[in-house]
Structures are given as structure tokens and as C-alpha cells.
Amino acid sequence: xxxxxxxxxxxxxxxxxxxxxxxxxxxxxxxxxxxxxxxxxxxxxxxxxxxxxxxxxxxxxxxxxxxxxxxxxxxxxxxxxxxxxxxxxxxxxxxxxxxxxxxxxxxxxxxxxxxxxxxxxxxxxxxxxxxxxxxxxxxxxxxxxxxxxxxxxxxxxxxxxxxxxxxxxxxxxxxxxxxxxxxxxxxxxxxxxxxxxxxxxxxxxxxxxxxxxxxxxxxxxxxxxxxxxxxxxxxxxxxxxxxxxxxxxxxxxxxxxx
Amino acid sequence: xxxxxxxxxxxxxxxxxxxxxxxxxxxxxxxxxxxxxxxxxxxxxxxxxxxxxxxxxxxxxxxxxxxxxxxxxxxxxxxxxxxxxxxxxxxxxxxxxxxxxxxxxxxxxxxxxxxxxxxxxxxxxxxxxxxxxxxxxxxxxxxxxxxxx
Ligand SMILES: Cc1cc2nc3c(=O)[nH]c(=O)nc-3n(C[C@H](O)[C@H](O)[C@H](O)COP(=O)(O)OP(=O)(O)OC[C@H]3O[C@@H](n4cnc5c(N)ncnc54)[C@H](O)[C@@H]3O)c2cc1C
Numbered sequence: 001x002x003x004x005x006x007x008x009x010x011x012x013x014x015x016x017x018x019x020x021x022x023x024x025x026x027x028x029x030x031x032x033x034x035x036x037x038x039x040x041x042x043x044x045x046x047x048x049x050x051x052x053x054x055x056x057x058x059x060x061x062x063x064x065x066x067x068x069x070x071x072x073x074x075x076x077x078x079x080x081x082x083x084x085x086x087x088x089x090x091x092x093x094x095x096x097x098x099x100x101x102x103x104x105x106x107x108x109x110x111x112x113x114x115x116x117x118x119x120x121x122x123x124x125x126x127x128x129x130x131x132x133x134x135x136x137x138x139x140x141x142x143x144x145x146x147x148x149x150x151x152x153x154x155x156x157x158x159x160x161x162x163x164x165x166x167x168x169x170x171x172x173x174x175x176x177x178x179x180x181x182x183x184x185x186x187x188x189x190x191x192x193x194x195x196x197x198x199x200x201x202x203x204x205x206x207x208x209x210x211x212x213x214x215x216x217x218x219x220x221x222x223x224x225x226x227x228x229x230x231x232x233x234x235x236x237x238x239x240x241x242x243x244x245x246x247x248x249x250x251x252x253x254x255x256x257x258x
Numbered sequence: 259x260x261x262x263x264x265x266x267x268x269x270x271x272x273x274x275x276x277x278x279x280x281x282x283x284x285x286x287x288x289x290x291x292x293x294x295x296x297x298x299x300x301x302x303x304x305x306x307x308x309x310x311x312x313x314x315x316x317x318x319x320x321x322x323x324x325x326x327x328x329x330x331x332x333x334x335x336x337x338x339x340x341x342x343x344x345x346x347x348x349x350x351x352x353x354x355x356x357x358x359x360x361x362x363x364x365x366x367x368x369x370x371x372x373x374x375x376x377x378x379x380x381x382x383x384x385x386x387x388x389x390x391x392x393x394x395x396x397x398x399x400x401x402x403x404x405x406x407x
Contacts, residue, residue, distance in 0.1 A: 091311075
């Protein structure tokens with residue numbers, strides 16, 4: 001296995017150009033997968049020194065480097081994302097090392113970051129040799145463990161526009177140390193948007209009117225959640241059952257702040 | 259590669275797939291850092307990399323080149339225990355000792371960053387360190403005591 005640790009994004013995209021190298025971000029998922037033989041790369045590209053960490057303000061929004069850790073996010077004021085980062089399990093060791101870009105790229109349905117990014121209307125910045133593009137988070141998350149990223153691309157940053165809407169975040173799990181079973185990220189402004197994570201293979205967006213949200217929520221979730229996600233944490237029918245409840249809690253939480 | 263552990267630079271030969279925990283134990287020869295699950299769950303392999311606790315089973319050794327790594331061996335000064343170690347000793351904060359290196363480094367990070375931690379702070383901090391002996395009560399008591407000393 002070939003190992004490289006480029007000093008900038010150009011070095012990363014050059015190393016990825018052949019399309020057979022695996023990216024290592026914080027390594028918290030991919031390194032154990034290599035240890036257990038589930039991933040067998042011929043080459044890895046370590047992002048540790050590529051200058052992709054950190055949170056900056058840009059005009060009317062945030063630019064969050066792909067290598068920004070949960071610990072850094074938890075200390076920030078980025079709505080929803082800071083709250084979700086504080087609730088990541090695995091201990092400070094995982095929050096110190098796990099990155100927002102790694103979680104997004106991994107795209108495990110039972111995780112916190114994807115639904116939060118969709119709720120925020122985030123955009124994903126991808127770079128490849130000789131080019132760059134931006135993909136809305138809602139399109140980036142293509143399915144379970146699947147994203148719009150091509151093998152020769154690296155996620156460099158995530159941009160999050162400012163919002164005046166009030167945030168609410170609820171994560172449901174049955175054991176303290178568990179990954180989330182269902183999450184709901186709500187933003188309550190003139191209208192209400194609540195995005196479910198863990199409920200289906202990719203985040204599910206529910207749009208509601210302020211006046212009628214309580215009456216409409218359950219039927220909207222039932223209508224949109226046709227194929228609930230099923231994994232070792234919980235069966236699909238269970239997730240379908242709790243999803244509207246978790247969504248309602250997140251919206252109620254957001255409205256209290258409004 | 260060059261690996262700096264507890265302030266000493268070591269020149270070691272590693273396969274690119276070698277994990278930091280294996281480099282520390284087998285190449286550097288410091289066996290206080292334990293190998294537990296190799297999935298990032300148990301916390302027995304916790305070390306400090308550039309000032310932050312990290313699970314060394316989830317880091318490639320090559321990734322730590324140029325970083326300052328601290329292990330459990332850096333805590334005691336000869337026979338003088340570090341205050342966090344003394345608190346675990348006084349409160350019976352361990353039985354078999356397998357999780358202890360990770361518990362101690364995690365506890366040290368907490369008490370250094372949070373002067374007066376609540377029990378909730380303590381439970382949250384050791385969220386990524388599994389102990390199968392104590393039931394955690396004596397560990398929480400030890401961390402509380404360590405924070406006071
Ligand atoms: C004990 C434990 C508890 C956890 N608890 C939670 C939890 O409560 N909630 C939750 O959501 N998650 C949880 N996680 C998962 C956590 O979100 C991920 O471990 C972390 O965010 C992944 O980031 P990383 O940088 O370590 O990714 P890596 O392991 O480095 O990479 C993950 C995947 O993404 C790819 N990748 C990484 N960065 C990039 C990039 N910039 N561009 C392109 N591809 C990239 C890699 O090739 C790999 O396929 C937990 C993990 C552990 C071990």
C-alpha cells in the first residue's frame with residue numbers, strides 16, 4: 001500500500017487522479033475498516049496536512065473545512081451543526097479526531113451530520129485535478145454509504161448560509177453510547193423545514209406551514225418515508241413509527257426559541 | 259519514519275498499514291498503551307497526539323510523523339504517581355487495569371480543561387472508554403477527586 005500525505009489540495013487531487021486511492025480524513029472509520037480487511041486500498045491519501053481544517057466566515061455564511069473536527073465544531077456558533085457535534089458519542093477521542101467531511105463522505109444513514117447539512121441548505125465543495133464543483137447537500141447524499149463524490153474527487157469544504165430561522169435538534173438512541181437511530185434537524189422561520197436522519201437511506205426533507213405543522217406532520221412523514229432504513233440498530237418499521245415523533249420534538253424545540 | 263513519543267524521537271521501520279498503537283507497543287517498546295477492540299470503541303489504546311486524546315488504533319503510524327505523542331508512561335515521575343493516577347489508586351478506580359491507561363489520559367484531559375467537572379461532565383468525558391470491572395462508580399469518584407487535587 002502506498003501512503004502519501006500531501007501538503008495542499010493540489011497534491012491531494014494529483015494523488016487521487018488515478019481513482020484507486022482511498023482518502024483518510026480523521027481515520028476513525030476508514031482505518032479500522034482497513035484493519036478488519038473491509039477496505040483494502042492499494043494507496044491512501046492522508047488529508048492531515050492538506051490545510052483543510054478550520055471554520056471561517058465568508059460574506060453571509062460559514063465555510064467549514066472538510067477536516068474540521070467535531071471538537072472544533074462544538075466550540076463554534078454554526079447552528080445545528082455545533083449542537084450535533086456536541087452529541088457525537090465515542091468520547092472526546094473521537095470528537096477530537098472525527099471530521100465533518102469524513103462523516104459526510106462516509107454517508108452512514110445512522111449518523112448525525114448528513115441530515116443537519118441538508119437542513120442548513122449546505123453546499124459541498126469537491127475538487128479534482130484541474131477542476132472544482134459544488135453540489136447541494138440534498139443531492140450529495142445519494143443513498144446509504146453513497147454520495148455524489150467521484151473516486152478522483154476530494155471534499156474540501158462545506159459552505160453553510162446564515163439563517164434567521166430558529167434551530168431545533170433531536171437525536172434518538174436507546175443507549176448512551178449508540179449511534180443515532182433517528183435524528184431530526186428543524187429550522188423554524190416563516191415556514192418550517194425538518195430533516196430526518198437515520199429514517200431512510202438518505203436524509204428526508206419535510207416542509208410545513210407554521211399554522212398547520214402539528215396537524216400535517218405525521219401524514220407528511222408517512223408520505224415521504226416510503227422505504228425506512230433498516231440496520232443493526234433498529235428495524236425499518238420501528239424507525240417509521242418513531243420518525244414523526246422525533247420530528248415533532250425537534251420542531252417544538254425550535255419554536256420555543258423563536 | 260520518525261516517531262516522537264514522550265519527548266523522545268525514535269527512528270522506526272513500519273509498513274504503511276501499521277497502526278499507531280502497534281508502532282508504540284512493538285517498535286518503540288512502550289506497552290502501557292493497550293490494544294482492545296481495534297474498532298475505535300473501547301478506548302484502551304488512548305494516547306495524546308499534539309495535545310488531544312486520540313484512539314491510537316484509528317491512526318496510521320505514518321500519520322503521526324511530526325506530531326508529539328504522549329502515552330501513559332509519561333504520567334508518573336519515577337515512583338511518584340501523577341495526581342490523576344493517585345486518585346484512581348485511592349478510590350479503587352480500577353480492577354484488572356486493562357482500560358486504565360485510556361481512562362487516566364482521558365481523565366487528565368478533562369481535569370486540565372474543566373476545573374470543577376460535574377458528574378455529568380465526567381460521564382460524558384469517559385463516554386469512549388469501556389470498563390468491564392468496576393461499574394464506573396469508583397472511576398467517577400476517582401476523577402472527581404483528581405479534579406479537586
Ligand atoms: C466509537 C464511535 C462512536 C461514534 N459515534 C457517532 C455518533 O454518535 N454519531 C455519528 O454521526 N457518528 C459517530 N461516529 C462516526 C463518526 O462520525 C465518524 O467516525 C467520523 O466523523 C468520520 O470522520 P473521519 O474524518 O474520521 O473519517 P474517515 O474515517 O477518515 O473517513 C470516512 C470515509 O470518508 C472518506 N473521506 C474522509 N474524508 C474525506 C474527504 N474530505 N473527501 C472525500 N472522502 C473523504 C474516507 O475515504 C472514508 O471512506 C462514531 C464513531 C466511533 C468510532
